[in-house]
Amino acid sequence: MSERTYLQAISDALREEMRRDQRVFVLGEDVGVYGGAFKVTLGFQEEFGPWRVMDTPLSETAIVGGATGAALMGLRPVAEMQFADFISCAWDHLVTVAAKQHFRGGTAVPIVVRLPSGGGFSGGPFHSQNPESSFAHIPGLKVVCPSTPPDAKGLLASAIADPNPVLYFEHKHLYRRIKAEVPDERYTIPFGEARVHREGDDVLVVTWGAMVHTAAEAAEELAKEGVEVEVLDLRTLIPWDKERVLEDVRRCSKVLVLHEDTRTGGFGAEIAATIAEEAFEHLDAPVKRIAAPDTPVPFSPPLEKAFIPQVEGVAAGLRELAEY
Amino acid sequence: MSTGTQTEVVMPQMGVSVSEGTITKWLKQVGETIGRDEPLLEISTDKVDTEVPSPAEGVVTQILAQEGETVEVGTVIALIGPEGAQPAQPAPQDAPTPEPTPAEQPRAEQTPAEQPPAEQPPVAQAPPAQAPPEPAHAAAQAAPSAAGNGKTFVSPVVARIASEHGIDPASVPGTGTGGRVTKKDILAFIDSGAATAPAPAAAPEPMPAPAAAPPPPPPAPEPEAAPATAVAPPPAAEPAAPRPPAAETVAPPQPAAPPPPPDAAPPPAPAPAPAVPAERAAEPVAGEMFEPMTAMRRGIAEHMRRSLDTSAHVTSAIEIDMSRVVELRKKLKPEYERTHGVNVTYLSFIARAAVETLKDYPWINGEIRADQIVTRSYVNLGFAVELADGKGLIVPVLRNAETLNLLGIAKGVTDIAQRARDKKLLPDEVQGGTFTITNPGGYGTIHGTPVISQPQAAILGTYAVVKRPWVVQDEMGQDVIAIRPIMNLTLTYDHRLVDGALAGRFLRDLRKRLQTWDESAY
Numbered sequence: 090m091s092e093r094t095y096l097q098a099i100s101d102a103l104r105e106e107m108r109r110d111q112r113v114f115v116l117g118e119d120v121g122v123y124g125g126a127f128k129v130t131l132g133f134q135e136e137f138g139p140w141r142v143m144d145t146p147l148s149e150t151a152i153v154g155g156a157t158g159a160a161l162m163g164l165r166p167v168a169e170m171q172f173a174d175f176i177s178c179a180w181d182h183l184v185t186v187a188a189k190q191h192f193r194g195g196t197a198v199p200i201v202v203r204l205p206s207g208g209g210f211s212g213g214p215f216h217s218q219n220p221e222s223s224f225a226h227i228p229g230l231k232v233v234c235p236s237t238p239p240d241a242k243g244l245l246a247s248a249i250a251d252p253n254p255v256l257y258f259e260h261k262h263l264y265r266r267i268k269a270e271v272p273d274e275r276y277t278i279p280f281g282e283a284r285v286h287r288e289g290d291d292v293l294v295v296t297w298g299a300m301v302h303t304a305a306e307a308a309e310e311l312a313k314e315g316v317e318v319e320v321l322d323l324r325t326l327i328p329w330d331k332e333r334v335l336e337d338v339r340r341c342s343k344v345l346v347l348h349e350d351t352r353t354g355g356f357g358a359e360i361a362a363t364i365a366e367e368a369f370e371h372l373d374a375p376v377k378r379i380a381a382p383d384t385p386v387p388f389s390p391p392l393e394k395a396f397i398p399q400v401e402g403v404a405a406g407l408r409e410l411a412e413y
Numbered sequence: 414m415s416t417g418t419q420t421e422v423v424m425p426q427m428g429v430s431v432s433e434g435t436i437t438k439w440l441k442q443v444g445e446t447i448g449r450d451e452p453l454l455e456i457s458t459d460k461v462d463t464e465v466p467s468p469a470e471g472v473v474t475q476i477l478a479q480e481g482e483t484v485e486v487g488t489v490i491a492l493i494g495p496e497g498a499q500p501a502q503p504a505p506q507d508a509p510t511p512e513p514t515p516a517e518q519p520r521a522e523q524t525p526a527e528q529p530p531a532e533q534p535p536v537a538q539a540p541p542a543q544a545p546p547e548p549a550h551a552a553a554q555a556a557p558s559a560a561g562n563g564k565t566f567v568s569p570v571v572a573r574i575a576s577e578h579g580i581d582p583a584s585v586p587g588t589g590t591g592g593r594v595t596k597k598d599i600l601a602f603i604d605s606g607a608a609t610a611p612a613p614a615a616a617p618e619p620m621p622a623p624a625a626a627p628p629p630p631p632p633a634p635e636p637e638a639a640p641a642t643a644v645a646p647p648p649a650a651e652p653a654a655p656r657p658p659a660a661e662t663v664a665p666p667q668p669a670a671p672p673p674p675p676d677a678a679p680p681p682a683p684a685p686a687p688a689v690p691a692e693r694a695a696e697p698v699a700g701e702m703f704e705p706m707t708a709m710r711r712g713i714a715e716h717m718r719r720s721l722d723t724s725a726h727v728t729s730a731i732e733i734d735m736s737r738v739v740e741l742r743k744k745l746k747p748e749y750e751r752t753h754g755v756n757v758t759y760l761s762f763i764a765r766a767a768v769e770t771l772k773d774y775p776w777i778n779g780e781i782r783a784d785q786i787v788t789r790s791y792v793n794l795g796f797a798v799e800l801a802d803g804k805g806l807i808v809p810v811l812r813n814a815e816t817l818n819l820l821g822i823a824k825g826v827t828d829i830a831q832r833a834r835d836k837k838l839l840p841d842e843v844q845g846g847t848f849t850i851t852n853p854g855g856y857g858t859i860h861g862t863p864v865i866s867q868p869q870a871a872i873l874g875t876y877a878v879v880k881r882p883w884v885v886q887d888e889m890g891q892d893v894i895a896i897r898p899i900m901n902l903t904l905t906y907d908h909r910l911v912d913g914a915l916a917g918r919f920l921r922d923l924r925k926r927l928q929t930w931d932e933s934a935y
Binding site for chain 2 (some may be wrong): 342370372413
């Protein structure tokens with residue numbers, strides 16, 4: 090075990106997979122010589138050479154299209170979008186080709202697309218989004234959203250091993266802020282298994298990504314008031330651990346669904362609807378959602394703070410549920 | 414009984430012969446606030462489809478009959494509580510209620526809110542608009558164990574736990590918002606052992622008017638599971654609700670307490686299927702589909718059959734040269750539209766001429782009533798109106814049509830036809846017709862044999878105006894063929910009362926008016 094940042098954990102996992110599997114290679118904008126915009130692949134080109142750490146033109150279409158072709162030919166590409174926001178340029182290759190190839194032709198497309206996502210540092214509307222729900226809606230894609238260094242490592246290893254296209258959303262605000270003990274050896278974390286980040290049985294928070302930490306801080310606030318909040322980190326949205334969520338709903342009976350993505354059509358809506366459908370008789374309060382408002386991410390720091398759910402707001406929501 | 418300050422909403426009497434109504438739509442749900450006279454629900458009876466206004470201002474605390482359910486007139490279908498009230502609990506069973514005598518339910522002296530007698534249709538009553546919230550609370554306190562939480566929402570999980578343990582949620586002290594019983598509250602209550610001594614009061618209190626209406630099912634949110642066998646099956650709103658463990662609670666749908674009078678209809682079924690009078694059809698075979706008959710369709714079916722069984726239907730037809738009416742209409746239409754906003758149709762002309770003609774033929778505007786022939790000094794003119802969805806027919810009545818000129822008739826027809834389609838007719842407006850006009854010609858048909866609207870003696874059918882080669886005489890008295898707009902009219906009459914010659918003369922006179930009347934005559 091050693092203490093690693095979230096970013097280091099991602100880097101470690103990638104390096105490890107490249108060392109153990111010749112088919113794994115990375116491609117993206119500035120991933121080679123520069124070591125990646127956030128330095129996840131720093132030193133990779135020196136170790137693995139320019140053919141396995143490929144700098145590409147500024148074309149997300151080419152990156153995902155190329156990765157899809159390489160995967161069809163038997164390789165295990167890990168593509169990096171410099172910012173998750175830019176994946177919209179690769180929508181067609183990802184959604185029309187990669188996601189459907191197995192259904193159309195029976196051939197697997199084992200690609201991983203790394204998506205530095207999320208806000209919290211005044212990145213503005215093009216560099217702060219959390220577009221996971223858009224892709225969660227596309228059958229054929231898997232969606233991973235780790236929140237801790239150990240999960241980041243284990244889930245990236247699983248993503249690379251997975252025979253399907255996997256979107257790996259890594260939250261930029263967690264990169265260097267979140268540190269934890271991470272096993273040194275290789276391990277994988279299966280998809281679809283939620284993790285209890287904090288135990289409690291008064292109110293349940295279902296969340297993922299950076300909001301896990303926001304929820305945990307808010308839960309500490311509530312603990313001072315005698316309310317024990319459980320924070321359940323979904324870790325993967327597709328597949329998501331419905332059984333675990335429902336089990337915890339049955340226990341806690343009051344639920345907050347929290348995400349940093351905007352509210353309408355966010356993945357939280359799916360969770361809330363599922364709870365209403367399948368655990369209605371276990372609810373002791375309406376399912377509550379806290380999410381970003383339906384606007385682009387504002388640039389101005391005070392506005393961005395108002396936009397992204399904050400500890401105080403989440404604590405207030407939890408309090409409301411606790412008192413209901 | 415928790416209805417001390419609640420206003421009961423009953424299935425209104427929508428006409429003398431109407432005995433039941435089907436709830437087609439609740440416009441307000443439990444917990445929603447409603448103003449007095451604000452539409453609360455839509456009902457469908459065999460006479461009329463209409464909205465039912467709320468008899469009081471406040472909050473809908475209980476809905477006792479679901480959409481699709483057919484209930485007898487006078488059945489309590491909802492409760493309106495004062496502002497601030499919450500969905501009602503089942504009556505606390507563990508407190509002996511003062512006097513469960515159904516005769517003196519209102520107990521108005523207990524509360525400032527005036528409780529009207531349940532037998533009256535609520536549309537006719539007016540409890541004070543702004544009932545203060547206190548009375549509800551006070552009423553809740555009348556039952557000792559319900560203090561403080563008798564008026565809040567019961568969450569699904571609390572309802573389920575209550576049901577599984579046979580607890581009345583109202584008997585649990587609540588600590589949630591507004592005294593709501595939380596999951597923790599009810600679990601603590603069970604842990605404390607308080608729930609192991611359930612109330613002996615098995616039967617719910619008799620409803621205020623047991624003779625008039627079967628007791629409603631329990632409120633939707635909380636399936637009551639006290640050892641009472643006298644509990645209706647879980648409401649349809651919660652199909653997945655686990656049955657209470659005790660076998661006897663899966664029990665007779667009919668409360669034991671007030672035995673229904675022998676002629677009472679069966680209690681409202683919890684399932685949203687309207688009661689069909691005949692025996693139920695077997696399951697559809699492959700390729701067939703079933704849809705439930707609406708109250709209106711059943712009413713039409715019954716009436717059509719009964720009419721043919723009653724009257725000796727005979728139809729006579731006549732051809733009318735509508736040239737003059739066409740010309741007049743061409744002239745009057747823009748004028749009426751501009752100055753009165755009314756579209757004057759051929760039907761208005763025919764109605765006007767028919768009313769005038771009926772004055773000379775009182776039997777055609779008459780009725781056989783037992784061994785008497787009824788004639789009248791007035792004409793209440795019914796118009797068959799097809800409803801917008803093509804799934805029904807209603808015959809609104811223009812009263813005292815003999816007092817109306819063409820403009821008045823055109824206005825009246827436009828108004829009642831529109832309100833028929835909007836389901837805004839009042840019960841009186843579909844009753845008391847003395848003669849009916851039906852216009853199946855809208856789609857080009859030129860002949861038909863309508864069915865008489867009972868107990869009338871005749872029905873006039875109007876058909877498409879069609880241009881035809883027509884033999885007329887020129888100024889020299891020579892026959893020539895001209896192109897004329899021709900309309901067929903039929904009179905279908907009850908041959909018991911109206912002879913063919915009489916009908917023929919009526920049609921002849923009607924034709925004469927339509928072919929000769931000028932503007933001043935209308």
